[in-house]
Amino acid sequence: MKNAMVIVNPSSGKEESLQHVRNVEDILYKQGYAVTIKETGQKLDATRFCITACQEAYDLVVSLGGDGTLHETINGFMDQDHRPKLGVIPLGTVNDFARALQIPLSPELATHALTSTRVKAVDMGLLNRQMFANVVATGSLAESLSAVSSDDKSMFGTLAYFKEGMKELINHPAHPLIVRYDDKTWEGESPLFLAALTNSVGGFEKLAPGAAVDDGLLHCFIFKSLNILNTMTAGISLFLGNLKDHKDVVYFTAKHVSVRSAASVSTNVDGEEGPSLPIELGIIPRHIEVIVPEET
Numbered sequence: 001m002k003n004a005m006v007i008v009n010p011s012s013g014k015e016e017s018l019q020h021v022r023n024v025e026d027i028l029y030k031q032g033y034a035v036t037i038k039e040t041g042q043k044l045d046a047t048r049f050c051i052t053a054c055q056e057a058y059d060l061v062v063s064l065g066g067d068g069t070l071h072e073t074i075n076g077f078m079d080q081d082h083r084p085k086l087g088v089i090p091l092g093t094v095n096d097f098a099r100a101l102q103i104p105l106s107p108e109l110a111t112h113a114l115t116s117t118r119v120k121a122v123d124m125g126l127l128n129r130q131m132f133a134n135v136v137a138t139g140s141l142a143e144s145l146s147a148v149s150s151d152d153k154s155m156f157g158t159l160a161y162f163k164e165g166m167k168e169l170i171n172h173p174a175h176p177l178i179v180r181y182d183d184k185t186w187e188g189e190s191p192l193f194l195a196a197l198t199n200s201v202g203g204f205e206k207l208a209p210g211a212a213v214d215d216g217l218l219h220c221f222i223f224k225s226l227n228i229l230n231t232m233t234a235g236i237s238l239f240l241g242n243l244k245d246h247k248d249v250v251y252f253t254a255k256h257v258s259v260r261s262a263a264s265v266s267t268n269v270d271g272e273e274g275p276s277l278p279i280e281l282g283i284i285p286r287h288i289e290v291i292v293p294e295e296t
């Protein structure tokens with residue numbers, strides 16, 4: 001019999017996660033899986049559970065939660081020889097990973113998609129010694145988004161991020177950054193640096209339209225400044241899917257990037273608080289196999 005581990009964050013989204021667990025359990029059982037349910041109670045539980053699933057040679061791990069739970073889950077795959085397939089049921093506010101893989105944002109439809117026979121091998125990013133699935137951001141905007149509370153997310157959804165983001169943009173403090181990639185260096189003042197693995201960042205599915213989940217590249221954006229005027233024009237570029245051509249944005253792709261600063265600058269990784277600069281970024285090509293919906 002095949003084994004599946006279902007990792008669920010009961011605090012995710014609008015706290016309906018436990019209602020969805022039974023549906024997932026049913027559908028997996030019908031596909032011949034013995035199902036183990038693991039509920040997270042604190043930070044890094046999802047990583048610990050996923051490590052166990054790798055070591056005990058599970059066939060499938062399903063993550064029910066937001067991008068934070070997914071981030072913790074995928075970190076359980078780090079340095080493991082046996083890596084179960086991954087299923088994703090998005091219950092968070094943003095769900096960038098699901099968006100990038102066309103996994104339905106409705107938990108019911110995403111649960112049904114677990115019956116798909118289609119699997120996609122996707123890249124994982126490396127931030128120092130941890131993996132990331134979507135995005136690393138540095139700067140005060142990134143920091144303010146880490147601070148959005150779960151209560152605010154449950155109550156206001158993406159508006160909670162918008163509110164914090166706008167508050168921060170009014171101050172838009174830039175930091176001195178040194179960004180090294182391949183054999184090049186960019187040095188200057190920047191309020192925001194982003195390294196994206198997928199097209200969807202912060203729910204904006206056109207932020208990095210050229211980023212494929214399996215292209216082996218980090219898609220990087222350095223914002224040279226974010227005042228009210230160029231934030232509006234950058235917003236329009238974002239809407240049109242050509243942010244990389246904006247005059248105040250430097251865009252490049254690379255396999256290895258280092259970011260440092262003379263100032264104290266924090267990071268946000270997959271929507272959660274990350275380490276302070278300096279950071280080293282890399283990529284592990286096609287590291288995790290994800291169940292994705294059948295092609296229509």
Ligand SMILES: Nc1ncnc2c1ncn2[C@@H]1O[C@H](COP(=O)(O)OP(=O)(O)OP(=O)(O)O)[C@@H](O)[C@H]1O
Nearest residue numbers: 011012013040041043065066067068069092093094
């Ligand atoms: N039982 C729990 N109670 C509170 N927080 C938890 C619990 N289990 C895990 N967590 C933490 O919740 C954090 C947020 O998880 P996640 O991002 O999946 O949900 P979310 O905040 O609803 O989604 P999103 O960030 O997309 O809005 C993670 O950092 C995780 O460590």
